[in-house]
Amino acid sequence: MSDATTVTVLGAGTMGAGIAQACAAAGHAVTVVDRQPEALERCLATVDASLERLVRKGTMSDDAAAQARARIAVTTDLAASVGGAAIVIEAVYEDLATKQALWRQVDSHAPAEALRATNTSSLSVTEIAQASSRPERFCGLHFFNPVPVLPLVEVVRAERTSPATLDEAVAFATAIGKTPIVCGDTPGFIVNRLLIPYVNDAVHALGEGVARAADIDTAMKLGANLPMGPLALADLIGLDVTLAVIESLHRETADPRFRPAVRLRQLVRAGKLGRKTGEGFHRYE
Ligand SMILES: NC(=O)c1ccc[n+]([C@@H]2O[C@H](COP(=O)([O-])OP(=O)(O)OC[C@H]3O[C@@H](n4cnc5c(N)ncnc54)[C@H](O)[C@@H]3O)[C@@H](O)[C@H]2O)c1
Structure with a gap:
């Protein structure tokens, strides 16, 4: 990974907001992309409310929460947001055609060496990766809702995921404070x-x-x-x-x-x- 601190999250829904918060809390600069500006506003409001809760519970200091929040940017401009990304995590609608169309667009703007991951729950990671020209750099990172609270990440080895990509994905999940487990690209993964x-x-x-x-x-x-x-x-x-x-x-x-x-x-x-x-x-x- 060229720069482990630049993460782009595609999709500003329930999971996108949680993933962005977890990455930002771990010190990464995060850009969240959505095609709907309202979704981006809702995403920031969700992150604000979640950080506030963590501060109230004493799980996070005021300072740490403010720093995490400051590391999150939002945009509707896909090309600009993935241009310098070290890792791109996709969490858009659970629809194969939507995901594949988006990954084709990402591929024409993202650095060739960027780690590519999908948060799909039920689709084949291998099939989504077919839309990418870098399937060896592609894997599943399956987070659980609510992401800031649940520690598990299923790291999914697709048919063409390279061993180095898998190692980087496991290291990334560990570095953001999650507990990764590796599984094959089979329906439903483990959980x-x-x-x-x-x-x-x-x-x-x-x-x-x-x-x-x-x-x-x-x-x-x-x-x-x-x-x-x-x-x-x-x-x-x-x-x-x-x-x-x-x-x-x-x-x-x-x-x-x-x-x-x-x-x-x-x-x-x-x-x-x-x-x-x-x-x-x-x-x-
Ligand atoms: N909700 C869960 O509990 C959960 C848990 C684990 C994994 N997942 C997976 O995470 C993914 C997202 O789920 P969610 O619940 O966050 O969905 P969601 O409906 O809350 O959010 C999806 C977001 O993606 C955006 N989007 C759709 N197409 C887009 C595109 N082409 N470009 C940019 N943005 C686009 C939508 O505007 C929306 O804001 C799915 O693959 C789902 O299976 C969900």
């Missing part, structure tokens, strides 16, 4: 491969009349010592996101274990997406 089928199975159990939603959640909280039940977790993740991941696992593997639960699809079709819409398996004020 979603194990977690989402469990959540989907809880919805099957609900559909089979095993118990009421509240009782399924209480059972797994108190009987398995988990911080929350699977249906409350689905509401937190978003039922649309949960459905997209289980559909992707099912499509990629054709394994009947990953058959999406009917009730999950019904709720998504009704716009009941969980906490973000006020209702999913549970109701929220």
Whole structure:
């Protein structure tokens, strides 16, 4: 990496804001790019609120928060923002065509040696990397929401990722205070491969009349010592996101274990997406 302190984050949504904050808090100069100016404003407001919370909790000093904030710039100008980047992390919509089109544009402006990473949750990193002329410099960096709080990063080795690229990605994730683990480019990587089928199975159990939603959640909280039940977790993740991941696992593997639960699809079709819409398996004020 030519200059480990210059990071460009593509996409100023939930994940882009969190990734930018984590990189800036670790001392990197970060530029966040989005095609919507409103998204960039929301991103800065999200970072401000998150830094304030960390200061209030005593996790971060006032000074450190102000310095981190000062290291984040935002722009709609993709060409200018990737021109000097040592690392480009993409966190735009979970849509293959959108991601590939963006990476083609990035490639014509970014330094050839820049590390390229996608934060995709359910698409193939290898397939996204096909849009880049430097697939050996391309890998997955899968962060978890909320990024400033959750320590894990899945570093995804795509088919053409070079060993040096993988080492740099692991070193980068470590340097920003995260705990990286390396995994192959398989559907759901590790966490979603194990977690989402469990959540989907809880919805099957609900559909089979095993118990009421509240009782399924209480059972797994108190009987398995988990911080929350699977249906409350689905509401937190978003039922649309949960459905997209289980559909992707099912499509990629054709394994009947990953058959999406009917009730999950019904709720998504009704716009009941969980906490973000006020209702999913549970109701929220
Ligand atoms: N939300 C999560 O919990 C989570 C967790 C891990 C990974 N991810 C992955 O991270 C990525 C982003 O998810 P999110 O929840 O932050 O999405 P989001 O919808 O909150 O934000 C996406 C942003 O990308 C911008 N965008 C779209 N196309 C663009 C383009 N061509 N150029 C520049 N900006 C563009 C949009 O304007 C939007 O602001 C997805 O790949 C998702 O699968 C999400």
